[in-house]
Amino acid sequence: MTALTLVIPIFGLVVIGWLAALTGVLSERVSEGLSEYVFAIAIPALIITTLTRPGMSGEIAWGYWFSYFGGVAVAWATASFIGIRREGVDRRGAVLHGFAASQSNTIFVGVPMILQAYGEDGAFPLFMLLAVHLPLMMGAATFLIEADGNRSLKDRLQGLGLVLIKNPIFLALLTGMAMKVFGIIPGGMVKTLLSDIGSTASTCALIALGAALRRYRVLHDLPGASIIAALKLGVHPLAVYVLAFHVFTMPTAYAGVAVLFAAMPVGINSYLLAARYRTEQGVIAASLLVSTIAGAATTVGWLLVLGRA
Template identity: 70%
Template sequence: MNALFIIAPIFGIVLIGWGAALAGLLSEKVSDGLSEYVFAVAVPALILATLTRPGMSGEIAWSYWISYFGGAAVSWLTGTLIAKRRAGVERRGAILHGFAASQSNTVFVGVPMILQAYGDEGAFPLFMLLAVHLPLMMGSATFLIESDSDKPILARLRGLALVLLKNPIFVALIIGMALRGAGITPSGIPKALIDAFAGTASTCALVALGAGLKRYRVLFDLKGAVVIALLKNMLHPLAVWLLAFHVFAMPTAYAGVATLFAAMPVGINAYLLASRYKTETGMIAASVLVSTLMAPLSALFWLTVLGKA
């Protein structure tokens, strides 16, 4: 029942947002604006509030990173190899299939669910993983896709750095870590403002995700979308779970956070990259929708495996 209490409010809000969009109560402009607010203001505030909280501390061993990104590599490689066997999927498209199979929806679903499941014990490993996940996954995908580009490597790396420095979540992680390292804790009016915005992050993120589902279509390639969704929701967390719990030694909360992080549905960044490079857009959009609709059951399964039921 604990697992149901964790996922029911989360995916209930997503369904309400989706239903409101389908009924015309929320327009695409509202959905886009809410998504921008969550990405640019609410989640960065949540990150700052969490990382500067008194008593927030921890230590991350290499086994934690290897477990998560090793699992991501397994899912990415599997997705790419499967895509290469499909007719009409070119090199960039195959890379995007693999990326979608390993890119977690961290901001809109992962942060609310993991904090609900593990609380303060999971906050530090969650945000440390979030800090590395964004640049490493996006950087790897961009580099692989553009590896056949005429641009020199330094130019590609410079472009990636500029993209990251313009990302509010990445900037918030850098500022939060700097404040934490300096022992500075916001207080008074700054703290009140940060907490006010941070308190809106989860609900607004879930409503924005639900409302945004209206624009995605499953009929483009249901079979392919289901394959990507299964790789993302089941293979990725399975590989991480095996590494975190059965190969390496780490605190139980850390291993659980890594597994749940991997169990999140396909992230919106996969669709954004597909749109940017104008390939496999319909397939990736369909996989976002299918994996999100599949997520309540897969999340319930993994919460049960992790002993949160």
């Protein structure tokens, strides 16, 4: 029931966005503008608010990072390998397939689910992983998408640097981390503005996703979307589970947090990135929807495996 009460409202927002676009309440121009707002304003505000939150402290062993991102590597490589062999999918599309299969929906589903399962014991490893997850995943995806086989490594890195400087999410991460290091905590009107804008990210992103489903042939994209969803909900958490519980040593709560983090549905950032580069939007949007629906059952399964349901 915990999983269902978290997933059903999320799916409901997607349906509202889809119905709004289907009935003409939201035009295509408005839905595209909503996606831009989420990517450029709402999510950056949410990132700064999260990274400057006071309180949490602890120690993270290297095994924790290797367990989670080792699972990421397995899911990403598998999805990219399958994607590049599908008709009509180019190199950039294969990168996005891999990114979607390993990019977790953490803010919208993961945070409340994991905090309910592990409480205070899971708060520190959760938010540390959240802080590292986005820049590392977005950086890797951006580098691979922007990479040109005819360019030198130096040119690729310079190109990536230019892309990141213009990326609102990376700018927000840099700002939030710098504020954390120097002990700057937003207060007063600034805190209120950041909090109010950041609180719109989830709702607007999911409605924008639902509106996008109206523009794409979701049924046509279901085979590819189902593969991505299966890798995200099955292969990714399974690989993390094996590494966290049977290869590396760490507190049980840390291992459980890593597994549940990996077991979340496809993250909204994969759709936003696909929309940004205007490629594979249909299959990525469909994979987010499929994985969110199926995630209600698979998350309950992982909670049972971890002894938390």
